Amino acid sequence: MQHILQAIMSAEMAIDPRAALTDIGALPVPESYRGVVVRAEDTAMFEGMASRDKDPRKSLHMREVPTPELGTGEALIAVMASAINYNTVWTSIFEPVPTFAFLKRYGRLSALTRQHDLPYHVVGSDLSGVVLRVGSGVTKWQPGAEVVAHCLSVELEDAAGHDDTLLDPEQRIWGFETNFGGLAELALVKANQLMPKPGHLTWEEAACPGLVNSTAYRQLVSHHGAQMKQGDTVLIWGASGGLGSYATQFAINGGGIPVCVVSSPEKAELCRSMGADLVIDRAAEDFRFWSDENTQDPAEWKRFGQRIRKLTGGDDPDIVLEHPGRETFGASVYVAKRGGTVVTCASTSGFLHSYDNRYLWMNIKRIIGSHFANYREAWEANRLIARGRIHPTLSRTYPLEHTGQAAYEVHRNAHQGKVGVLCLAPAEGFGVRDHELRARHEDAIGRFRGR
Numbered sequence: 001m002q003h004i005l006q007a008i009m010s011a012e013m014a015i016d017p018r019a020a021l022t023d024i025g026a027l028p029v030p031e032s033y034r035g036v037v038v039r040a041e042d043t044a045m046f047e048g049m050a051s052r053d054k055d056p057r058k059s060l061h062m063r064e065v066p067t068p069e070l071g072t073g074e075a076l077i078a079v080m081a082s083a084i085n086y087n088t089v090w091t092s093i094f095e096p097v098p099t100f101a102f103l104k105r106y107g108r109l110s111a112l113t114r115q116h117d118l119p120y121h122v123v124g125s126d127l128s129g130v131v132l133r134v135g136s137g138v139t140k141w142q143p144g145a146e147v148v149a150h151c152l153s154v155e156l157e158d159a160a161g162h163d164d165t166l167l168d169p170e171q172r173i174w175g176f177e178t179n180f181g182g183l184a185e186l187a188l189v190k191a192n193q194l195m196p197k198p199g200h201l202t203w204e205e206a207a208c209p210g211l212v213n214s215t216a217y218r219q220l221v222s223h224h225g226a227q228m229k230q231g232d233t234v235l236i237w238g239a240s241g242g243l244g245s246y247a248t249q250f251a252i253n254g255g256g257i258p259v260c261v262v263s264s265p266e267k268a269e270l271c272r273s274m275g276a277d278l279v280i281d282r283a284a285e286d287f288r289f290w291s292d293e294n295t296q297d298p299a300e301w302k303r304f305g306q307r308i309r310k311l312t313g314g315d316d317p318d319i320v321l322e323h324p325g326r327e328t329f330g331a332s333v334y335v336a337k338r339g340g341t342v343v344t345c346a347s348t349s350g351f352l353h354s355y356d357n358r359y360l361w362m363n364i365k366r367i368i369g370s371h372f373a374n375y376r377e378a379w380e381a382n383r384l385i386a387r388g389r390i391h392p393t394l395s396r397t398y399p400l401e402h403t404g405q406a407a408y409e410v411h412r413n414a415h416q417g418k419v420g421v422l423c424l425a426p427a428e429g430f431g432v433r434d435h436e437l438r439a440r441h442e443d444a445i446g447r448f449r450g451r
Ligand SMILES: NC(=O)c1ccc[n+]([C@@H]2O[C@H](COP(=O)([O-])OP(=O)(O)OC[C@H]3O[C@@H](n4cnc5c(N)ncnc54)[C@H](OP(=O)(O)O)[C@@H]3O)[C@@H](O)[C@H]2O)c1
Pocket: 085, 086, 087, 211, 212, 215, 237, 238, 239, 240, 241, 242, 243, 244, 261, 262, 263, 264, 267, 282, 323, 324, 327, 328, 345, 346, 347, 348, 349, 370, 371, 372, 373, 410, 413, 417
């Protein structure tokens, strides 16, 4: 692996980094590499424990694993950096189901996918890095290209996915429902997951937006989501977290008015630093939407709605960006404006939502289900990063061997923005090619690291 890393690092000093990397395709690919895995033999290790107590540090291991075979339409990437997504937290605590069931199903699909069905799962759904090899039929990408990868894996053989690739019946999230993910030194992707690495960012900055940025884009901006327009009031749960920190930027960038919900003064300050003036600290104001395990408290929904109106000067949210799920969903439906939209992509606090449907139908509100992004949406979201319109929200990085600790912090909600992982990158700060663009946005890029 060292010769590959040396070749990539030589581009740091080169006058033409692109030219310096063109020969990387001639270097031998190692037969094995270090990757972060969960193991099939561990899937029962947390049985009987509360979700909160299940510890990713116990289930995520760094292991030497064999390099997978490169198939038609695929690419093998030397991974410089990756990031923690909540799906890796789910994988590491084996909830809602162990991901080995996904690998088994994928393995049954074809001779090409059979190799994914293994007793270990190399996790991770983000990466930045360099293309090492491309499979037959790949023409757009060549070895040496500096890339990021989005995590939509689809087969595209069925017409159902030809308008909106997310609707492909064989849709999967790479590194979660497929093997050979990004928290590793090498990764296997479909070549159509690849996008140009934004030149003004370091490897670790470029790796961190992919999954959440694309998801927030579809939820908020796309015609498949809430189609936010100028002046819309947008309620954003977890506004300094992974999804929320990008949703807040999209709202501001598109002329919306974000109302950011967070749980500490530090997180509130981060929202303000992104340009969001309207912030609710749900912990300080002690909103309790549930009076006991089974009963929601509409008086608290009302208090929350009044708080929003006080901030906005009387407006209710046109859009609510939902992901906490069970704990907040009743409140989200209640506070959405008449004719407004609740757009949901997750259920962190529980999958079974309940809400008072009278508020929905009598007030002509709608709920939209959203999941990651289609190819085009992921590309558009990455383009906004590359043009310096939306910025990474990296708060800290860990070396690959401490991925368990990084995932633990996300599981415990002890992080801000995105937590990055250095894979082959020997330290932070490498990979910047466009220094001029970076200089223009240095402050915004460093916001979540207090720079
Ligand atoms: N379907 C998809 O494609 C997709 C894509 C990305 C993420 N997701 C899912 O979306 C969820 C969030 O992902 P993320 O990357 O944004 O995670 P994250 O970085 O942990 O941020 C989530 C934020 O939500 C807030 N939150 C957590 N529990 C809450 C609760 N009970 N009530 C109110 N707020 C709560 C927290 O902020 P405060 O404590 O500051 O309020 C937290 O920082 C996860 O379940 C993830 O799996 C789905």
